Amino acid sequence: xxxxxxxxxxxxxxxxxxxxxxFNVFEPTTSVGGYGELHYNYIKPEGKxxxxxxxxxxxVMFYSHAWNEQWSFKAEVELEHNFxxxxxxxxxxxxxxxxxxxxKEFGFQAGVILPSVGMLNxxxxxxxxxxxxxxxxxxxxxxxxxxxxxLSFYGSIEGFEYKMTVMExxxxxxxxxxxxxxxxxQKGFKANAEDLLYNARINYLSIPGLLxxxxxxxxxxxxxxxxxxxxxxxxxxxYRANNIYIDAEFGNISxxxxxxxxxxxxxxxxxxxxxxxxxxxxxIIPFIRYSDYNTAAVTKIGGDSEKxxxxxxxxxxxxxxxxxxxxxxxxxxxxxxxxNKQMTSYFNFGVGYMF
Amino acid sequence: xxxxxxxxxxxxxxxxxxxxxxxxxCEQIIKDYFGKNAVYSYVEFxxxxxxxxxxxxxxxxxxxxxxxxxxxxxxxxxxxxIAILDNVxxxxxxxTFLVFFDLNGNILKSEIVKYRESYGGGVxxxxxLKQFNNRNCSSSFEVGSEIYAVSGxxxxxxxxxxxxxxxxxxxxxxxxxxxxxxxxxR
Numbered sequence: 001x002x003x004x005x006x007x008x009x010x011x012x013x014x015x016x017x018x019x020x021x022x023f024n025v026f027e028p029t030t031s032v033g034g035y036g037e038l039h040y041n042y043i044k045p046e047g048k049x050x051x052x053x054x055x056x057x058x059x060v061m062f063y064s065h066a067w068n069e070q071w072s073f074k075a076e077v078e079l080e081h082n083f084x085x086x087x088x089x090x091x092x093x094x095x096x097x098x099x100x101x102x103x104k105e106f107g108f109q110a111g112v113i114l115p116s117v118g119m120l121n122x123x124x125x126x127x128x129x130x131x132x133x134x135x136x137x138x139x140x141x142x143x144x145x146x147x148x149x150x151l152s153f154y155g156s157i158e159g160f161e162y163k164m165t166v167m168e169x170x171x172x173x174x175x176x177x178x179x180x181x182x183x184x185x186q187k188g189f190k191a192n193a194e195d196l197l198y199n200a201r202i203n204y205l206s207i208p209g210l211l212x213x214x215x216x217x218x219x220x221x222x223x224x225x226x227x228x229x230x231x232x233x234x235x236x237x238x239y240r241a242n243n244i245y246i247d248a249e250f251g252n253i254s255x256x257x258x259x260x261x262x263x264x265x266x267x268x269x270x271x272x273x274x275x276x277x278x279x280x281x282x283x284i285i286p287f288i289r290y291s292d293y294n295t296a297a298v299t300k301i302g303g304d305s306e307k308x309x310x311x312x313x314x315x316x317x318x319x320x321x322x323x324x325x326x327x328x329x330x331x332x333x334x335x336x337x338x339x340n341k342q343m344t345s346y347f348n349f350g351v352g353y354m355f
Numbered sequence: 356x357x358x359x360x361x362x363x364x365x366x367x368x369x370x371x372x373x374x375x376x377x378x379x380x381c382e383q384i385i386k387d388y389f390g391k392n393a394v395y396s397y398v399e400f401x402x403x404x405x406x407x408x409x410x411x412x413x414x415x416x417x418x419x420x421x422x423x424x425x426x427x428x429x430x431x432x433x434x435x436x437i438a439i440l441d442n443v444x445x446x447x448x449x450x451t452f453l454v455f456f457d458l459n460g461n462i463l464k465s466e467i468v469k470y471r472e473s474y475g476g477g478v479x480x481x482x483x484l485k486q487f488n489n490r491n492c493s494s495s496f497e498v499g500s501e502i503y504a505v506s507g508x509x510x511x512x513x514x515x516x517x518x519x520x521x522x523x524x525x526x527x528x529x530x531x532x533x534x535x536x537x538x539x540x541r
Contacts, residue, residue: 023377023440025419026471031447064447069471072448099473107473122474123507156476203507205477208486211506241503276500283499324498324513354510 033062035125035354042347105155116163116201118142126352127327141265143182159206165199172221172228180263180295195220209241229256245271265293289315307339394429410524416517443518445472445511456526460491475508496520
């Protein structure tokens with residue numbers, strides 16, 4: 001004779017498992033992704049010989065494993081310029097962190113992470129921006145890709161996304177007037193944790209197609225004798241709707257020590273998908289860019305020292321996206337240095353992908 | 356006997372305290388949209404191989420599984436809407452979403468039931484999801500021209516858009532087969 005209690009337990013377990021199997025889709029998952037970009041660069045400084053190069057600039061592999069819905073691990077390894085040998089090329093562990101997502105309002109990451117400074121530092125896959133190379137602003141003012149060891153808290157509340165990061169600081173001994181803070185990144189290599197960097201960013205995403213945000217970063221950057229405290233304030237906006245492409249970013253860096261007191265710059269992109277006018281699925285996006293940046297915008301000595309790294313740039317170009325994950329790009333630009341009116345022309349062609 | 360009784364009581368309590376999150380969220384979304392007295396029922400819909408291959412070809416995206424959950428939402432005396440629950444992959448994790456259709460196959464509403472990625476959460480915004488309203492399997496779902504991508508969430512935007520389009524093809528087939536006429540409601 002069947003025991004009714006045993007039968008009830010068995011049925012209860014059976015139906016409970018059935019319902020969970022129907023609705024709970026999550027299984028431990030390992031996935032790979034990546035992006036890369038090949039560039040042809042033609043550089044012609046006024047009155048000088050031209051330079052031509054063909055370079056597979058970046059090859060990046062993304063790897064992740066999710067143990068459950070809350071806990072996962074994510075990593076990105078990047079090889080720059082095809083190989084690494086005798087100081088040429090770079091092999092970098094750009095991201096490697098444990099991620100805990102408690103809810104949409106709160107999560108954290110710990111490991112090798114990206115500070116949220118500007119749009120491109122976190123989102124830099126080639127199909128997400130229009131020019132062949134990343135904007136010069138994102139090399140000279142905001143040094144992408146900027147990564148290091150640390151911890152981030154993130155979440156989303158009522159259309160706002162926030163992220164707060166504490167990570168390794170900058171090495172102020174490597175700051176210089178030509179490249180600002182770029183050479184001061186420790187890149188997670190046995191990083192000095194004497195003076196940590198604090199970064200906070202907020203983005204607003206509730207207007208269709210618009211991302212608008214700002215970030216603030218502070219680090220009392222370590223130096224051999226006196227530290228050099230840097231503050232980075234930055235505003236960014238991106239619009240992608242109605243076939244219109246707009247990117248804009250402005251950043252200012254203040255230094256407490258040294259000859260340079262401020263680095264600052266901005267860029268503005270405007271493009272339009274003319275493929276839509278022709279009812280084509282392929283996106284064809286002609287665009288223009290104006291950029292102005294100066295790694296020594298304000299110095300203690302003033303005069304020419306504030307003009308020698310001041311660059312104004314005009315660019316025209318086009319990006320073609322046969323599918324959203326693949327992009328072909330071409331652009332022409334002229335950069336002028338304020339001090340000597342030295343003009344340099346650039347012609348670039350590139351192909352990029354992400355998956 | 357005592358042990359079995361204890362297990363049974365624990366199972367009943369645990370199901371009350373820890374109800375299925377996805378199912379409860381879906382049913383709350385249904386109540387929010389159709390009212391708290393909405394009458395609904397769900398079934399597991401198995402997608403035949405032929406239908407699956409045909410829809411995957413049209414939408415350019417594979418189904419997460421070869422079955423989905425379909426809710427039938429009843430009006431006064433007949434089904435007035437269906438809702439399909441499915442999943443697509445974001446950058447690395449599944450995104451669970453629910454799409455409501457009227458009986459002509461037009462999208463009434465789309466909602467992200469669970470987003471698991473740390474980036475690209477903009478796809479959960481109502482303003483983004485509203486773009487799918489009134490579209491059907493004959494509509495264009497082209498990201499960039501017809502559907503704008505969420506800035507900073509290109510992969511998730513594309514993935515969810517293809518997923519919604521995929522369900523619009525499936526909804527047409529479910530409605531055509533009139534399977535909901537046999538559904539029992541609660």
